[in-house]
């Protein structure tokens with residue numbers, strides 16, 4: 001299993017505070033059958049440059065790698081880039097992408113979708129970067145109007161839902177599962193921040209979703225982590241009903 005979104009790198013953002021926290025989460029991932037974990041610390045374009053971010057990330061990874069070695073989990077570098085009007089023009093975007101791929105994990109504001117968001121995503125796509133929208137079930141503007149998410153997926157974006165939300169019984173949980181079923185979200189990430197407060201919970205999500213859907217999700221994860229430069233084609237028709245999810 002692949003986790004496309006996590007805050008396991010110690011001491012770099014609001015995720016793992018210590019190396020012990022990070023290792024505790026790796027143990028949980030291993031027990032759940034996760035074999036690839038993307039480490040995606042928050043990157044805020046207005047607050048630091050890619051150079052500064054990448055230096056911090058490299059230092060945190062250097063700390064984690066030896067401790068992670070016994071768990072047999074492949075760690076893949078990435079970033080959770082907050083959307084901003086300047087994002088497409090920033091240098092070193094390739095290095096912010098999930099390592100070796102052209103997939104960039106992009107976070108939208110929780111409370112509203114900026115009017116310029118679509119053109120920024122379009123610009124990224126035009127530059128050969130495929131945005132993977134983070135935890136789309138968390139945005140009330142998508143939950144209340146799936147067509148807004150559909151529009152971005154048709155544009156060429158991908159979207160993931162959060163493992164810990166997939167298992168919830170409330171409106172957020174239902175929206176997560178519907179988004180997957182309708183092809184509006186195609187991938188899964190834990191967005192794990194800590195072993196206690198926000199643990200990974202990938203195994204629970206996998207059991208809830210079932211083997212067939214997890215097979216599709218894994219297939220998508222492999223494609224998203226692949227090296228292809230051209231964005232894969234978004235479903236051409238029947239997005240809401242016929243994507244086969």
Ligand SMILES: [Fe+2]
Nearest residue numbers: 005007080191
């Ligand atoms: Fe995150």
